[in-house]
Amino acid sequence: MTGLWHAAATIAALLSFSLAAAGVAAAGPADDSTSTAAPHFGTWGYDLTAQDPTVKPGTDFFLSANGNWLKRTKIPADKLSYGNFDKLHDLSEAVTRKLIEDAADGRSDDPDAAKIGAAYRACMDEAHAEQLDAAPIAPDLAAIRAEKTKADVVALMGKAAKSLQSSIFGLAISPDAKAPNRNAVYLQNLGLGLPDRDFYLTDQLADKKAKYQSYVVLMLSMIGWAEPETNAKAIVDLETELAEASWTRVEQRDPDKMYSPMTVAELASFAPGFDFRALLDNADLGSVDRVIVNANTAFPKFAAIFDSTPLETLKAWQAFSLANAAAPYLSKRFVDANFDFYAKTLGGQAEIEPRWKRAVEFVNGALGESVGRIYVAKYFPPESKASIDALVKNVIAAMHARIERVEWMSPATKAKALEKLSQLGVKIGYPTKWRSYDSLTMAADDLYGNAVRTQAFSWDYLVRRLNQPVDKQEWSLKPQQVNAEYSPDQNEIIFPAAILQPPFFDPAADMAINYGGIGGVIGHEITHGFDDQGRKFDSNGVLANWWSLEDAANFKSRADRLAAQYDKFEPVKGYFVDGQLTMGENIADLGGLLLALDAYHAALQGKAPPVLAGLSGDQRVFLGWAQVWQQKIDDEAAILAVKTDVHSPAHFRVNGPMRNIPDWYKAFKIGPDDPMYLAPESRANIW
Numbered sequence: 001m002t003g004l005w006h007a008a009a010t011i012a013a014l015l016s017f018s019l020a021a022a023g024v025a026a027a028g029p030a031d032d033s034t035s036t037a038a039p040h041f042g043t044w045g046y047d048l049t050a051q052d053p054t055v056k057p058g059t060d061f062f063l064s065a066n067g068n069w070l071k072r073t074k075i076p077a078d079k080l081s082y083g084n085f086d087k088l089h090d091l092s093e094a095v096t097r098k099l100i101e102d103a104a105d106g107r108s109d110d111p112d113a114a115k116i117g118a119a120y121r122a123c124m125d126e127a128h129a130e131q132l133d134a135a136p137i138a139p140d141l142a143a144i145r146a147e148k149t150k151a152d153v154v155a156l157m158g159k160a161a162k163s164l165q166s167s168i169f170g171l172a173i174s175p176d177a178k179a180p181n182r183n184a185v186y187l188q189n190l191g192l193g194l195p196d197r198d199f200y201l202t203d204q205l206a207d208k209k210a211k212y213q214s215y216v217v218l219m220l221s222m223i224g225w226a227e228p229e230t231n232a233k234a235i236v237d238l239e240t241e242l243a244e245a246s247w248t249r250v251e252q253r254d255p256d257k258m259y260s261p262m263t264v265a266e267l268a269s270f271a272p273g274f275d276f277r278a279l280l281d282n283a284d285l286g287s288v289d290r291v292i293v294n295a296n297t298a299f300p301k302f303a304a305i306f307d308s309t310p311l312e313t314l315k316a317w318q319a320f321s322l323a324n325a326a327a328p329y330l331s332k333r334f335v336d337a338n339f340d341f342y343a344k345t346l347g348g349q350a351e352i353e354p355r356w357k358r359a360v361e362f363v364n365g366a367l368g369e370s371v372g373r374i375y376v377a378k379y380f381p382p383e384s385k386a387s388i389d390a391l392v393k394n395v396i397a398a399m400h401a402r403i404e405r406v407e408w409m410s411p412a413t414k415a416k417a418l419e420k421l422s423q424l425g426v427k428i429g430y431p432t433k434w435r436s437y438d439s440l441t442m443a444a445d446d447l448y449g450n451a452v453r454t455q456a457f458s459w460d461y462l463v464r465r466l467n468q469p470v471d472k473q474e475w476s477l478k479p480q481q482v483n484a485e486y487s488p489d490q491n492e493i494i495f496p497a498a499i500l501q502p503p504f505f506d507p508a509a510d511m512a513i514n515y516g517g518i519g520g521v522i523g524h525e526i527t528h529g530f531d532d533q534g535r536k537f538d539s540n541g542v543l544a545n546w547w548s549l550e551d552a553a554n555f556k557s558r559a560d561r562l563a564a565q566y567d568k569f570e571p572v573k574g575y576f577v578d579g580q581l582t583m584g585e586n587i588a589d590l591g592g593l594l595l596a597l598d599a600y601h602a603a604l605q606g607k608a609p610p611v612l613a614g615l616s617g618d619q620r621v622f623l624g625w626a627q628v629w630q631q632k633i634d635d636e637a638a639i640l641a642v643k644t645d646v647h648s649p650a651h652f653r654v655n656g657p658m659r660n661i662p663d664w665y666k667a668f669k670i671g672p673d674d675p676m677y678l679a680p681e682s683r684a685n686i687w
Contacts, residue, residue: 001476001485001486001487002485002486002487002488002525002528002531002534002584002585002588003483003484003485004483004484004485004499004521004524004525035090035091035094036091036094036095036098037091038091038501038502039084039087039088039091039501039502039503040502041502041503041506041509041513041627044509044510044513044612045502045503045506045508045509045510045513045514045517045624046503046509046510046513046620046623046624046627047069047627048613049068049069050065050066050067050068050069050627050630051064051065051066051067051068052064052066052067052068052070052071054067055067056674057668057670057676058668058669058670058671058674058675058676058677059674059675059676060655060675060676061622061626061654061655061658061664061668061676062626062629062650062651062652062654062655065623065626065627065654066626066627066629066630066654069630070630070632073630073632074632075632075633075634077349077350077351078349078350078351078352078353078354078357079349080343080347080348080349080633080634080636080637080640081631081632081633081634081637081638082631082632082633083629083630083631083632083633083650084503084627084628084629084630084631085482085631086631088482088498088499088501088504089482091498091501092375092480092481092482092498093357093360093361095375095379095480096360096363096364096371096375096480097356097357097360099371099374099375099378100116100117100120100359100360100363100371101120103116103117103120103374104116104117104118104120104121105117108374110370110373110374111370112367112370112437115367115370115437115440115441115442116363116367116370116371116442117444118442118443118444118450119362119363119366119367119442119450120359120360120362120363121444122442122443122444122445122446122447122450123355123358123359123362123363123447124355124356124359125444125445125447126332126355128445128447129329129330129331129332129447130331130332132330132331132448133330133331133333134222134223134323134330134331134334136326136329136330136446136447136448136449137164137223137322137323137326137330137448140163140164140165140322140326141223141319141322141323143156143165144156144165144315144318144319144322145315145319147311147315149311150306150307150311150314151275151278153311153314153315153318154274154275154278154279154282155278155282156282156318157169157279157282157318158278158279158280158281158282158283159282159283160283161283161455161459162283162284162455162456162459162460163452163455163456164322164325164326164451164452164455165318165321165322166190166191166317166318166321166322166325167190167191167279168189168190168191168242168302168305168306169187169188169189169190169274169276169279169299169302170187170188170189170190171185171186171187171279171280171283171285172185172186172187172188172462173185173186173462173463173465173466174186174489175470175489175490175541176292176489177255177259177292177489177537177542177543178259178261178542178543178544179542180470180489180490180540180541180542181469181470182469182470183462183465183466183467183468183470184261184290184291184292185280185285185288185290185291185292185466186291186292186293186294187267187276187291187292187293187294187299188294188295189242189245189246189294189295189298189299189302191238191239191242191302191317192239192242192243192246193212193216193235193239193320193321193324194208194209194212194239194243195346195640195643195644196249196643196644197243197244197246197248198643199212199243199643200236200239200240200243200244201240201243201244204574204575205643208345208346209236211341211345212236212341213232213233213236214232215337215340215341215345216228216231216232216235216236216320217229217232218337219320219323219324219327219334219337220232220316220319220320220323222323222333222334222337223319223323225316225319225320231312231313231316231320232320234310234313234316235313235316235317235320238305238309238313238314238317239317241305242302242305245298245301245302245305246295246298247295247297247298249581249644249646250578250580250581251295252294252295253533253580253581253583253584253646254533255488255533255536255537255543256536256543257295257296258294258295259292259294259543260292260293260294260296261290261291261292261293262290262291262292262293263289263290264276264277264280264288264289264290264291265289267291267293267299270296270299270300271299271300271302271303272300272303272304272307273303273304273306273307273308274302274303274306274307276291283459284459284460284463285463285466288466324338326448326451328358329447329448329451330448335352336352339352346636346640347636347637347640348634348635348636348637349637362450362451364478364480365454366440366442366450366451366454367437367440367442368478368480369431369434369435369437369475369478370434370435370437371478371480372430372431372434372478372479372480372497373430373434373479375479375480375497375498376429376430376479376497379497380429380430380479380497380500384429384497384500384507385428385429387505387507388428388429388495388500388505388518389426389428391505391514391515391518391519391522391599392426392428392493392495392522394519394599394602394603395519395522395523395526395595395596395599396421396424396526397599397602398523398595398596398598398599398602399421399523399526399527399591399595399687400418400421401598402594402595402598402687403417403418403421403687404418406687408551408554408555408558408685409551409554410548410550410551412548413546413547413548413551416538416539416546417530419539420491420529420530420538420539420546421526421529422539423491423539423540424491424492424493424526424529425472425490425491425492425493426492426493427475427492427493427494427495428495428500429479429495429496429497429500430475430479430496430497431473431474431475431479432473433473435474437457439457439460440453440454440457441453470490472490475494475496476494477494477496478496479496479497479498480496480497480498481496481498481499482496482498482499483496483499484496484499484521484522484524484525485525486525486526486528486529486534487541488528488529488533488534488536488537488541489537489541489542489543490541491529491537491539491540491541493522493525493526493528494525495521495522495525499518499521500518502517503517503624503627503628504517504518504521504628505517505518510610510612510620511600511603511609512600512609512617512618512620512621512624513620513621513623513624513627514624515596515597515599515600515603515621515624516593516596516600516620516621516622516623516624516625516626516627516628517624517625517627517628519595519596519599519600519621520589520592520593520595520596520624520625520628521592521628522592522595522596523591523592523593523594523595523596523599524588524589524591524592525588525592526591526592526595527587527588527590527591527592527595527687528584528588530587530591530687531583531584531585531587531588531591532555532556532559532583532584532587533584534584535547535555555686558684558685558686559583559587559684559686561682561683561684562579562583562586562587562590562656562660562684562686563579563580563582563583563586564579565579565656565659565660565678565684566578566579566582566583566586566648566652566656567579569648569649569651569652569655569656571638571641571642571649571651571652572635572638572639572642575638575639575642575643576642577642577648577649577652578642581646582645582646582647582648584646585646585647585648585653586648586656586657587686587687589648589653589656589657590656590657590660590661590684590686590687591686591687593621593622593625593657593658593661594661594687595687596621596625597618597621597661597663600617600618600621604617616667618663618664618666618667619667619668622658622664622667622668625654625657626654629650629651629653629654630650631649631650631651633649633650655676658676659676659677659678659683660678660683660684660685662680662683665677
């Protein structure tokens with residue numbers, strides 16, 4: 001899946017009750033995260049006061065459009081960054097809190113209201129968590145302590161898919177990239193407690209690695225594990241070996257290289273030293289004999305590392321990993337230790353989120369579609385869906401026209417690109433079929449148990465659909481999530497209800513602003529089907545080559561030109577954007593903005609656009625895009641994002657595309673003397 005937004009707060013997810021979502025921001029100070037009022041932007045959808053008139057558009061368009069907003073905005077103490085995504089996330093969070101608390105207090109007639117209420121009450125009962133302290137994980141720690149052989153270790157690793165135990169090899173079930181109508185079992189290498197291999201292997205991040213080892217010592221001490229200092233060093237040494245054997249994030253982006261189907265017997269021969277059959281058996285996959293291996297050359301190395309690592313070190317690693325994963329569900333000393341390292345040390349976040357926010361995150365993660373069903377009924381009227389349907393059709397038409405007139409692609413490849421576009425699926429607002437949570441038990445006095453049961457429920461759901469056709473009605477996002485997504489193996493785009501609000505979309509706003517906002521987002525997701533990796537999937541979502549050699553070479557040279565531009569962006573001194581890691585998102589940003597502009601021009605139907613506040617229609621489209629990407633971020637969080645995020649920093653999601661769009665130069669009269677100017681021959685022209 002390729003999403004629109006991946007917050008710099010990625011690692012803060014480890015301290016939250018569920019994966020952290022990203023959100024969106026108003027023009028004023030960031031102190032209203034509990035508000036349920038929709039954000040408001042000027043009189044026609046754009047906040048003119050955000051602009052910094054002392055910065056010329058051609059000097060730094062992001063600062064020109066957002067400079068005053070940056071000056072007056074403070075990052076809340078419980079966030080790693082703040083921007084317009086965060087503002088909408090806060091809104092969704094506050095709204096869903098009310099819905100969840102209504103369910104908890106018996107004021108909802110939703111069939112899952114009792115489960116929602118029990119899950120929320122368990123999260124909010126801090127006194128009970130303090131009373132229990134580490135007791136909830138005692139049985140799982142006992143299982144680790146009872147291991148006598150490495151076969152025992154593998155058996156427990158197999159149960160990681162349905163518990164909070166950990167494994168150096170991860171299991172997943174998702175559509176087979178070469179047969180996307182059926183599901184397949186995927187195997188990937190895991191095992192790292194730090195967010196990326198670079199944290200183990202580069203001198204630049206050596207201080208973070210040292211602090212991580214201290215954190216491992218602390219967690220082992222808190223669970224009463226023997227010789228915490230000695231074992232912590234052994235754990236970090238083990239993870240360093242695994243990091244050296246791991247593929248880079250750039251390597252992992254290539255779907256061709258990440259697809260290696262094998263029988264279990266072939267895998268055992270390919271990567272001796274680890275019992276993959278036992279791993280699968282203990283994950284309830286005893287009937288599975290074919291797996292798809294990701295990052296295949298890492299597997300023999302991981303298996304050899306496992307085989308050569310002392311049993312006691314493996315057990316210590318399992319114990320730490322369990323305590324680390326369970327920390328958010330335990331007493332305050334575990335919660336605080338986890339937060340202090342992952343959010344404060346790695347990301348620079350000053351304070352942990354209030355408990356109610358973490359509780360809402362957990363409930364959304366565990367019972368997300370039930371909460372979404374209530375959310376949609378109250379906050380997403382049918383007319384909103386109809387308005388977006390029309391915009392999507394206009395942007396798809398713009399992509400059709402662009403493919404038809406692109407000059408570097410042969411007619412045969414172009415025909416297949418148009419076929420792929422014609423079969424693009426579109427999901428807007430919410431699912432047509434809601435997921436059933438009937439078999440999931442939630443107890444108001446068992447937070448850790450709720451987390452484990454949620455994991456087991458989710459895994460059982462995947463296992464049960466393994467031998468069934470892929471359900472095209474399923475959603476990978478929840479209606480209350482502020483995000484959007486393209487699925488290459490399903491060839492579809494998804495826009496949840498929560499993103500269809502200002503500044504992305506406002507029925508009362510100027511049309512140009514809407515095209516610069518939600519139009520650019522729609523175009524971004526459509527372009528993902530034709531970015532450097534999305535282009536490798538055909539009209540049916542099959543991982544297959546439909547490009548001529550010449551067309552593929554032409555595409556690559558143009559994409560590499562864009563990557564080279566981003567390689568020069570330096571959000572923090574000494575830390576540069578990786579143009580290859582972020583290439584797919586950068587292509588999608590550029591394509592999305594081009595499509596938004598084309599669709600806006602077509603929507604004018606030959607009429608001259610109005611001039612508002614002295615701004616032309618084209619200028620407003622570009623400013624609408626810039627307004628969406630308002631974000632303020634501290635250096636620590638920016639470094640974390642550069643190392644882990646496939647998206648470029650927000651500053652360059654604005655400036656990066658602009659420099660390659662001829663109409664931007666015309667709209668703002670940008671010339672060779674402007675710092676952002678790129679000569680026409682240096683610009684990236686892809687779609």
